[in-house]
Amino acid sequence: MNHAARPVPRLLILGGTTEARRLAADLVASPLAPQVTTSLAGRVAAPRLPAGDVRIGGFGGPEGLARWLREHAVDALIDATHPFAGTISHNAAVAAATAHVPLLAVRRPGWVPGPGDDWHQVASLDEAAAALPALGARVFLTTGRMGLAHFAHLTGLWFLVRSVDAPEPPHPPRMRTLLDRGPFTLDGERELLRRHHIDVLVTKDSGAAATAPKLTAAREAGIPVVLVRRPPAPEGVPVAADPAEAVDWVRRLFA
Structure with missing residues (x-):
């Protein structure tokens, strides 16, 4: 048949x-x-x-x-x-x-905090920007190039911005751009935090394993993390x- x-x-x-x-x-x-x-x-x-x-x-x-x-x-x-x-x-x-x-x-x-993590969870990039001045002066910003306008008014802070493509204005005036794409290694993230004297990390709760080493490096260094919750x-x-x-x-x- x-x-x-x-x-x-x-x-x-x-x-x-x-x-x-x-x-x-x-x-x-x-x-x-x-x-x-x-x-x-x-x-x-x-x-x-x-x-x-x-x-x-x-x-x-x-x-x-x-x-x-x-x-x-x-x-x-x-x-x-x-x-x-x-x-x-x-x-x-x-x-x-x-x-x-x-x-x-x-x-x-999503990511889950573990022992030793100092996470400050916020609902938006605007809330992340508002939290920064009380947490540090040298910021590792890994929220992508599209949202930098939310941080452009923070003229007293220095930013290391990592993105796949170069960001466009508006963005923070004191900023260095690092063009890179994951996955990232723990040793590489440790060195990045050390070399740039980072004292606060800002990221979104993407939950990606390829970008999770930065959280471990921040925990080891005792650096606070501002984490934007996902919708x-x-x-x-x-x-x-x-x-x-x-x-x-x-x-x-x-x-």
Whole structure:
């Protein structure tokens, strides 16, 4: 008896993260062999490209994303963006509901303080900036190049800013830029703190293992950490903690 061939599932991954690249590779190599397209925002000049098809650039809000899902007959949408990409996550939830497409969010677990950590958790970059003058004078700022305007008024502090691409104004007047991309080593982070006489670290709770050594180095050096809490995933959207859970979700969806 001849059976009709099962249609190939079409998946769209909103990516840019390590998890998104790993997920695309795992899905492309899986027995399901879906057609995988990863969408990158285009904010990094030379992004690391994932397996499968790639598109670069925005969609034009939730309406544009919903239209893209319909026009390309997408069967499932996976939001594997950075934990702080709140706008695109909101747009994904609205677009998936509008286009009647299943949606999964991939969110790596956040960091948890351990013995000896001196963490000051805040809700925003503005709160991080407000906390800094009481904690130190030489700041290691690892929140990305897009939010430097929140710290531009802190003229009395010195900043070491690490980002993949060079930041643009407005930014703090006393600032040195370090262009680099993780993963970072513990020895390297220790040396960075020592060489630049860093006395306070500012970071977002990205939860990434590739950038976690800075937290260990800060703990060892007795340096306080201002940690910006991540926004929650949109209400009602299922969450996978890693690519393996996301692959299982896809497998169950198209079983």
